[in-house]
Amino acid sequence: MKKSVLTIVVLLCFFACKNNAKTTSETTIQIEAVKKVPSDVIPFMDKWQILLGDGTRSKDLIGFEKNDFFYVENDSDGDWVVYKTPNSGITSPNSSNTRTELGEKKRWIPEEGGKLTGTLKVKHVSTTGDATARSSYSVVVGQIHSDEGHENEPLKIYYKKFPGHEKGSVFWNYEINTEGENDGRWDFSTVVWGHDFSVLGPASNIYPEEPLDGISLGEVFSYKVNVYKGIMYLTFASEGHETKTFTKNLLKSDFHKESEIPQQVLDWYSSKRRVGVERDTAYAGEKQFFKQGAYNQANGKATKSETYNGDIAKQYENGSYAEVWFKEGSLGPGTLPNIE
Numbered sequence: 001m002k003k004s005v006l007t008i009v010v011l012l013c014f015f016a017c018k019n020n021a022k023t024t025s026e027t028t029i030q031i032e033a034v035k036k037v038p039s040d041v042i043p044f045m046d047k048w049q050i051l052l053g054d055g056t057r058s059k060d061l062i063g064f065e066k067n068d069f070f071y072v073e074n075d076s077d078g079d080w081v082v083y084k085t086p087n088s089g090i091t092s093p094n095s096s097n098t099r100t101e102l103g104e105k106k107r108w109i110p111e112e113g114g115k116l117t118g119t120l121k122v123k124h125v126s127t128t129g130d131a132t133a134r135s136s137y138s139v140v141v142g143q144i145h146s147d148e149g150h151e152n153e154p155l156k157i158y159y160k161k162f163p164g165h166e167k168g169s170v171f172w173n174y175e176i177n178t179e180g181e182n183d184g185r186w187d188f189s190t191v192v193w194g195h196d197f198s199v200l201g202p203a204s205n206i207y208p209e210e211p212l213d214g215i216s217l218g219e220v221f222s223y224k225v226n227v228y229k230g231i232m233y234l235t236f237a238s239e240g241h242e243t244k245t246f247t248k249n250l251l252k253s254d255f256h257k258e259s260e261i262p263q264q265v266l267d268w269y270s271s272k273r274r275v276g277v278e279r280d281t282a283y284a285g286e287k288q289f290f291k292q293g294a295y296n297q298a299n300g301k302a303t304k305s306e307t308y309n310g311d312i313a314k315q316y317e318n319g320s321y322a323e324v325w326f327k328e329g330s331l332g333p334g335t336l337p338n339i340e
Contacts, residue, residue, distance in 0.1 A: 036072045037065040038081040042329045048102040053296070054312060055090025059105075068316065069100045073325065077220070080121075080325035083294035086315040087126050088307035094151070096301055097135075101293035104331065107147055110250040110283050113227040113334025116290045118142060120326045121220045122159045122168070126298035127319035128306040131201025131208075134268075135297035136305065137162055139322035142223060143291035144232075146283060150182040154250055154283050155232065157223055158197065158297070159215070159324075162207040167214030169194025170221065172234065174248060176255055176278035177286070184276020186265050188255070192236045192244050193221075198264050204304070213241065220327070228334035230284065253278040292329060296322035 038061065039045040045061035052069040065071045073080050089098040108114050120141060129136030138160035145153050152175045161168025171194070173187040189197030194211035201207045215221055221238035230251035237243045255261060255278040269275045298305035298320070308314035315321050 036079055037063055038070060038072060039063060041072055041079045041081050042326060044329060044331050045102075047105060047331050048292075049105055050100070050102050050293075051092060052100045053085030053089040053098040061102075068312075078327065080327050082323065082325050084316075084321060084323045085294050085296045086307075086312045087128075087296060087298045087305045087320040088300055088310045088315065089312060096299045097296055098299075099293065099295040101291050101295050103145075103291050104289040107287040107289050109285055109287060110227055110230040110232075111285070113229060114288075114290060115224070115226045115228075115330070115332050115334050116142065116292060117222065117224045117328070117330045118292055118326055119220065119222040119328040120324055121218050122161075122215075122322075122324050123218060124319070124321060124323040125159065125161055125168070125217075126296070126303075126305045126322065127163050128304075129298055130204045130304040131162065131206060132204055133303040134197050134200060136160075136303040137168075138297040139324060140295035140297060141292070141324055142225065143295070144225065144227070144288050145291055146177070147287040147289055149286050150178055150185065152177055152182070152185060154248075154288070155225060155234075156187075156295075157225075160195075160197075160297075161214075161217060162201070162210070164207065165210040165214075167194065167211055167216050169196070169199075169211055169214050170236065171196045172246070173197060176253070176276070177283050178276045179256070179279040180276065182276075184274045186269050186275060188262055188265055190246060193238070193241055196264075198268060215241070222328075225290070226334055226337065227288075228336060233337050250282050251284040253280050253282045256280045290331065292326070294322045294324040298322070 049059040058064050071082050073082050083100040085098045085100040125137050125139050138158050140156045142157040144155040156173045158171050170192040173189045175187045178185045194214035199208050224235040226233040232248040234246040300307040306320045
């Protein structure tokens with residue numbers, strides 16, 4: 001916890017009775033004001049490391065912060081940990097997208113399981129991009145990432161909002177653990193509120209209909225990802241919206257045969273490249289880890305989003321960034337569903 005010093009100058013006026021002379025003295029009082037850092041707000045930071053949008057990495061997050069990327073803000077709802085990242089910066093080796101995102105230090109297999117929760121609000125997504133590109137105007141706020149094999153992602157939780165819309169969408173994607181070579185990999189998208197990943201604009205600058213039941217920027221929602229004995233249980237909640245729950249087996253594939261490939265996937269991928277199938281055992285036995293924060297899906301290549309030649313200050317000034325605030329979060333072992 002960092003401290004700053006406020007100096008208050010108190011003017012004390014005394015009136016001398018004998019000669020009616022006025023004497024003024026100054027007394028300086030030192031008062032310590034507390035400045036919070038992310039580990040003060042969400043105390044599970046010892047279980048994580050972080051990569052920031054400017055390439056900064058840290059494995060020790062107790063007391064760690066960095067202005068403009070990872071810090072604390074306060075509003076009427078209390079303290080929030082802010083994750084902010086531009087459309088263009090320094091990325092991880094296997095991604096074109098910047099992130100200010102926590103990565104779990106521990107590794108676990110689905111049979112062992114684990115649980116991640118978060119309460120958050122998305123404050124901003126990129127306002128530039130191609131409306132026909134699925135990742136435009138979106139940010140990933142939670143993940144499960146494989147650390148073996150193809151290193152694919154059995155879970156990515158998205159928030160996406162098109163420019164000019166008041167409401168955006170929350171959805172989650174499952175990426176197959178491809179059988180054989182990974183050039184046939186694909187994501188299947190499931191809507192929570194609003195639209196799923198497949199709803200696009202008909203042209204680069206024309207947007208689809210705004211979702212009626214979507215989530216606005218600044219609107220609080222929460223998720224719980226509970227992997228217990230190889231089954232992934234998802235719960236999404238937000239005041240004024242229906243609570244949604246989902247179940248996905250991570251040990252037995254739903255997509256092992258060509259006849260099981262969803263039409264959503266065929267419509268999107270088949271005209272562009274090979275569409276593979278998943279290995280029958282899905283992610284069984286593969287090491288996994290959780291991620292949480294702001295993984296910006298806008299970039300200058302795939303989504304044609306504005307990047308100002310990588311100038312981070314200009315990107316922040318002109319809306320080319322993602323910003324996510326987390327109020328609460330927890331990380332621990334998986335539990336029997338409906339039992340906390």
